[in-house]
Amino acid sequence: MMLPPGFKSNKPNQVCRLLRSLYGLKQASRQWNVKLTKTLQDNGFIQSSADPSLFTKRSQTSFIALLVYVDDILVAGTNDNQIKELKQMLDSSFKIKDLGKLNYFLGIEAYRTPNGINLCQRKYTLEILKENNFLDAKPAKTPFTTGQRLNNTDGKLIINPEEFRRLVGKLLYLTNTRPDISYATQQLSQFVDKPRDIHLIAAHRVLRYLKGSPGKRLFYPSNSPTKLLAFSDSDWATCTETRKSVTGYCVYLGKSLISWKTKKQATISRSSAEAEYRALASTVCEIQWLSYLLADLLVKIDSPTALFCDSKSAIAIGENHVFHERTKHIEIDCHVVKQKVHEENEWKDPVDNKGNRKPKTNWRAMKKEWNMISTQKQ
Incomplete structure (x- = not known):
């Protein structure tokens, strides 16, 4: 000094x-x-x-x-x-x-009732709308236009790119309690280096969507069962420039949504099955991390985690080692799905105390009964 x-x-x-x-x-x-x-x-x-x-x-x-x-x-x-x-x-x-007592923490509002706890960012959302003059805007029903594909060539470069970057940064923090805008925010965050007017219009649509439901919140019931459920999906070759796929997943603890993400994959997938399989690998890693975290919090999971996927080919790759010709180019770390499926089959005890074979869990029926409602309006 x-x-x-x-x-x-x-x-x-x-x-x-x-x-x-x-x-x-x-x-x-x-x-x-x-x-x-x-x-x-x-x-x-x-x-x-x-x-x-x-x-x-x-x-x-x-x-x-x-x-x-x-x-x-x-x-x-x-x-x-x-x-x-x-x-x-x-x-x-x-x-x-x-x-x-907890009521406001890092911009997240917490409201506790005998039935559970509500988390939202209503005040933070209203501040974003006020800063961008969207308090009187016409609400939109969806945060993103269906079928829209953003790129780096359409439209003109905006004069003040800092405005777009600041808005996207605030929307990224808002996804802590608003999983419904995760995909739209992920799409917008790809163009913060050289934003164009078409990107700013798409960001304004997100603001119009937030105008219609600024107080939408996550509800965590106090009597939720301690069972992990996960849903995985991917959008194959959705990026028009790099042809990379987008991974999306969400993880529930009982009926409480505790983790979600939308992210572009690091490599290009040759087929939709490969893209789905990579999304499964990302979801499995998230489930493993949540298991460690729940163990630190003394939450005991008595049953294996159910991971739902809508791709039969990806499920077959995770269960069967025969598909070597189609999967030998996939990175080794993606095959953590096979390892966890194998561990789950070993963990299950198919025979009860009397020597009778236990009935298998009907995950298809459970999926139909599962209530996907995780957010509610204020």
């Missing part, structure tokens, strides 16, 4: 020694995280391997979980006295500010 102008000292080449991290320095956030992690671990908390921002502590009679985002902390537990002790410990170490 250089001496500030006007500082006089009798010793030559004297510098200042930094005793604490300051806001604005590159290492400030890392040093803060290291100190917070060490403080929690010294008090008996265990850092999750699946998510480094999650800390848990359990005893014979209680369990407490702590989620960290920079300097914002969310605490949940089964014992109020332990939570009070945790707050006192954090206050003595860092001088925290207690905001009470």
